[in-house]
Amino acid sequence: MKIDYYCFPCFFKQSIIAGNLAKVDDNIRLKLIKETAKLINDIDITKSPAHFTTFLHRRIREIIGRDPFEDIKREYNAISLNLYEELKSIINNSKNSLNTAYRLAISGNIIDFGIFTHIDIHETIQNTLSGSLTIDRSQELTEALMSNQKVMYLLDNTGEIVFDRVFIELLIEIGKEVTVVVKGSNIINDATMSDAIDTGITNICRVIDNGSDCVGTILEWTSPDFQKEFNEAKLIISKGQGNFETLHDHNDKKKDIFFLFKSKCKPLSKILKATKGGSFIAHSKKDYIYL
Amino acid sequence: MKIDYYCFPCFFKQSIIAGNLAKVDDNIRLKLIKETAKLINDIDITKSPAHFTTFLHRRIREIIGRDPFEDIKREYNAISLNLYEELKSIINNSKNSLNTAYRLAISGNIIDFGIFTHIDIHETIQNTLSGSLTIDRSQELTEALMSNQKVMYLLDNTGEIVFDRVFIELLIEIGKEVTVVVKGSNIINDATMSDAIDTGITNICRVIDNGSDCVGTILEWTSPDFQKEFNEAKLIISKGQGNFETLHDHNDKKKDIFFLFKSKCKPLSKILKATKGGSFIAHSKKDYIYL
Numbered sequence: 001m002k003i004d005y006y007c008f009p010c011f012f013k014q015s016i017i018a019g020n021l022a023k024v025d026d027n028i029r030l031k032l033i034k035e036t037a038k039l040i041n042d043i044d045i046t047k048s049p050a051h052f053t054t055f056l057h058r059r060i061r062e063i064i065g066r067d068p069f070e071d072i073k074r075e076y077n078a079i080s081l082n083l084y085e086e087l088k089s090i091i092n093n094s095k096n097s098l099n100t101a102y103r104l105a106i107s108g109n110i111i112d113f114g115i116f117t118h119i120d121i122h123e124t125i126q127n128t129l130s131g132s133l134t135i136d137r138s139q140e141l142t143e144a145l146m147s148n149q150k151v152m153y154l155l156d157n158t159g160e161i162v163f164d165r166v167f168i169e170l171l172i173e174i175g176k177e178v179t180v181v182v183k184g185s186n187i188i189n190d191a192t193m194s195d196a197i198d199t200g201i202t203n204i205c206r207v208i209d210n211g212s213d214c215v216g217t218i219l220e221w222t223s224p225d226f227q228k229e230f231n232e233a234k235l236i237i238s239k240g241q242g243n244f245e246t247l248h249d250h251n252d253k254k255k256d257i258f259f260l261f262k263s264k265c266k267p268l269s270k271i272l273k274a275t276k277g278g279s280f281i282a283h284s285k286k287d288y289i290y291l
Numbered sequence: 292m293k294i295d296y297y298c299f300p301c302f303f304k305q306s307i308i309a310g311n312l313a314k315v316d317d318n319i320r321l322k323l324i325k326e327t328a329k330l331i332n333d334i335d336i337t338k339s340p341a342h343f344t345t346f347l348h349r350r351i352r353e354i355i356g357r358d359p360f361e362d363i364k365r366e367y368n369a370i371s372l373n374l375y376e377e378l379k380s381i382i383n384n385s386k387n388s389l390n391t392a393y394r395l396a397i398s399g400n401i402i403d404f405g406i407f408t409h410i411d412i413h414e415t416i417q418n419t420l421s422g423s424l425t426i427d428r429s430q431e432l433t434e435a436l437m438s439n440q441k442v443m444y445l446l447d448n449t450g451e452i453v454f455d456r457v458f459i460e461l462l463i464e465i466g467k468e469v470t471v472v473v474k475g476s477n478i479i480n481d482a483t484m485s486d487a488i489d490t491g492i493t494n495i496c497r498v499i500d501n502g503s504d505c506v507g508t509i510l511e512w513t514s515p516d517f518q519k520e521f522n523e524a525k526l527i528i529s530k531g532q533g534n535f536e537t538l539h540d541h542n543d544k545k546k547d548i549f550f551l552f553k554s555k556c557k558p559l560s561k562i563l564k565a566t567k568g569g570s571f572i573a574h575s576k577k578d579y580i581y582l
Contacts, residue, residue, distance in 0.1 A: 005307045008324050009300035016296045030336060033299050037328040045321060 001245045003045045003052065004267035010049075011056060012036055014188075018060045022068035035059050050215035050245045057187055058213065067186040076111055076159030076189065077198050083121070087166045090129070098145070098174075101167040102138055102260060103128050106279045108163025109156060109240055109262045112189065134274040137258065137283035144235050144256045145176065152233040154181045154217060155191045156240025156261075162199050164239060169204060179233075184211040184223065190242075216242030219250075241268060250284060257284035292536045294336045294343065295558035301340075302347060303327055305479075309351045313359035326350050341506035341536045348478055349504065358477040367402055367450030367480065368489050374412070378457045381420070389436070389465075392458040393429055393551060394419050397570045399454025400447060400531055400553045403480065425565040428549060428574035435526050435547045436467065443524040445472045445508060446482045446492075447531025447552075453490050455530060460495055468496075470524075475502040475514065481533075507533030510541075532559060541575060548575035 015032040024032075036056060043052055061067055087104055094100035107128035110121065145151070151171055155161050164180075171178050180201055183190045196207045211223025217238070219227060230236075236257040238247055244259045245268070259282040263269045269276045306323040315323075327347060334343055352358055378395055385391035398419035401412065436442070442462055446452050455471075462469050471492055474481045487498045502514025508529070510518060521527075527548045529538055535550045536559070550573040554560045560567045 005310070005320055005324065008303040008307070008327075012299040012303065016299070019296070029296055033296065034332055034334075036299075037331040040328040041325055043325075 001048050001248065001268065001271070003043070003047070003049050006265075006267050007049045007052075008040065010265060011040070011052065014053060014056065015060055018057070018064065018068040021072055022064045022066070024064060028063060031063055032060060035063060048216070048218075048245045050242050051218060053215045054187065054213065054218065054221075057215070061186070069186070069189045073158040073189050073195060074198070076157070077162070077195060079121075080108070080111065080159040080162035081199060084162055084166070087163060088169075090125070091166055091170060097170055098142055099138055100129065101170045102141065102281060103279075104163050105167045105239065106133075106260050106262060106281070108160035109260070110277075111157055111159035112264060128279055131279070133281055134263075134272060134278040135280045135282045135287055137281045137286060140256075140283050140286065141237075141258045141281060144258070145171070145174075148235040148256075149175075150177045150179070150234065152179050152181060152229065152236045154236065154238045154243050155196070156243060157189050158191050158195045159189075160239070161191045161195060161201060165199060165201050165204070168201065172204060178205040179229065180205055180207045181217075181226070182207060182209050183213060184209045185213040187213045187215055190215075214246070216240075216244075216246030218246050241265070244268075244280075244282070248282070248284070249288065251288065253285070255284065258282070259284075259287075292339050292539065292559065292562070294334070294338070294340050297558050298340045298343075298556075299331065301556060302331070302343065305344060305347065306351055309348070309355065309359040312363055313355045313357070315355055319354060322354055323351060326354060339507070339509075339536045341533050342509060344506045345478065345504065345509065345512075348506070352477070360477070360480045364449040364480050364486060365489070367448070368453065368486060370412075371399070371402065371450040371453035372490060375453055375457070378454060379460075381416070382457055382461060388461055389433055390429055391420065392461045393432065393572060394570075395454050396458045396530065397424075397551050397553060397572070399451035400551070401568075402448055402450035403555060419570055422570070424572055425554075425563060425569040426571045426573045426578055428572045428577060431547075431574050431577065432528075432549045432572060435549070436462070436465075439526040439547075440466075441468045441470070441525065443470050443472060443520065443527045445527065445529045445534050446487070447534060448480050449482050449486045450480075451530070452482045452486060452492060456490060456492050456495070459492065463495060470520065471496055471498045472508075472517070473498060473500050474504060475500045476504040478504045478506055481506075505537070507531075507535075507537030509537050532556070535571075535573070539573070539575070540579065542579065544576070546575065549573070550575075550578075 015036045019029045019032050039056055091097050091100050107125045110124040155164055168178050182196050183192050193209055196202050210226040212221045214221045238257055238259045240261050241264050244261050261280050263272055263274045263278050306327045310320045310323050330347055382388050382391050398416045401415040446455055459469050473487050474483050484500055487493050492498055501517040503512045505512045529548055529550045531552050532555050535552050552571050554563055554565045554569050
């Protein structure tokens with residue numbers, strides 16, 4: 001996905017949100033704005049928004065002197081862990097546990113660095129479980145799971161990863177060998193190894209990191225070790241808009257990538273003909289699009 | 292009103308909207324974004340957003356090579372002129388015609404460079420006529436009108452000025468000597484002399500221009516002729532958020548300024564404790580605030 005003109009106001013919103021979370025003073029807030037403006041002078045609009053926001057958040061962390069999302073990541077994990085038993089029982093009581101797990105994993109994708117309350121998440125779970133998906137390749141995903149022993153699972157945000165955990169536990173129950181991938185270091189509210197530990201994912205399967213602080217999965221910036229595993233993977237479950245933005249045009253016919261996410265911004269929602277917040281199970285082989 | 296951090300995303304939205312309206316190509320669109328970013332590097336945040344957007348829209352017009360709002364201004368005037376008879380009959384059929392005229396003038400303030408349809412405007416008229424005002428100095432405005440022969444009326448947007456016309460006609464009917472003020476040259480969708488001519492305002496009273504292309508009324512940038520009239524005016528009716536932004540802290544105890552407007556942005560709505568789109572009749576002597 002290339003940068004859209006409506007991404008630019010959003011870049012500033014991201015630096016404002018980071019300043020809010022870090023509770024920095026007015027001088028630092030203005031510095032964050034001016035640095036965002038400076039970075040825009042050198043922007044490469046042929047790349048994805050994720051490329052730019054990776055640079056932007058590196059600069060934000062430098063200016064603030066620490067990761068502004070550190071506290072909220074811990075908070076989101078804690079809130080979501082309180083939902084764990086409820087999520088398990090939703091799956092256990094469902095007629096089609098795999099489909100329910102897909103939809104729960106998508107509903108967790110609502111947990112981003114905006115507002116997040118118990119009310120929001122319960123409403124989102126209900127809506128995502130019963131509502132329609134803008135793209136629904138759940139049947140293809142189930143077929144791919146039936147014919148593959150190994151699954152690579154690309155995580156997205158903290159908090160959300162508890163929803164992924166119940167899905168991953170189901171995959172393990174049905175005999176799959178799952179490798180979970182987290183970010184190599186801090187970027188926005190994305191999950192890193194410490195979040196996988198905090199939410200118990202390291203206890204249930206192998207977890208690796210991608211060696212990068214990129215938004216989404218910008219392959220050329222990830223570590224050689226991760227690239228090797230990614231290239232060898234036959235079935236990948238990719239969570240979140242950032243991973244979709246950076247991998248939707250990955251053109252490897254030997255690989256099935258399933259993108260489970262909610263569209264969270266106007267430009268992407270417009271391209272995908274979705275309402276903002278629309279839910280997706282897209283498939284790299286069927287829904288390959290050059291955006 | 293000083294610049295808020297949430298103004299920055301909006302500055303970019305303004306350059307995007309200008310590009311959309313002018314239907315410029317992708318190179319020019321990117322140039323508009325980059326120039327907005329460059330201007331932010333030199334921003335003076337102790338001034339109002341209106342100061343910055345004046346510079347911004349000058350640069351936008353330079354880059355595009357013409358006024359991007361030219362066509363939409365004409366369109367808004369034409370749509371509003373079709374409402375003229377209806378607006379007159381609302382006033383004629385009301386029990387308190389002055390109060391109705393105040394509220395109609397405020398409802399016209401919804402006509403900005405966003406979406407504008409007949410449905411929106413009829414709904415806005417009904418809501419503004421019957422709903423509550425966040426600040427309501429209508430009684431003080433009526434008293435000021437009863438004790439002043441002369442009224443200076445600062446116009447805001449095209450389209451909206453037809454709503455102002457029916458108010459001004461009522462002021463003339465009750466014997467007031469009205470001087471209407473338009474912008475000295477093009478700025479966003481604000482009314483200039485040609486709009487006053489197109490909507491028949493020049494036929495009903497004296498119309499002068501403020502000699503400037505500023506957003507709102509930035510007094511030091513207006514012409515000496517206008518400044519003289521402004522300084523001598525005892526009663527001023529000021530329309531729109533831009534005029535409120537730039538004149539709300541005008542500290543002249545010999546003058547009554549009444550601000551009739553809808554708050555259209557989050558930062559201002561937050562400061563004024565209003566919902567976005569909240570309606571106001573504020574009074575310089577009672578509602579003087581340093582924002």
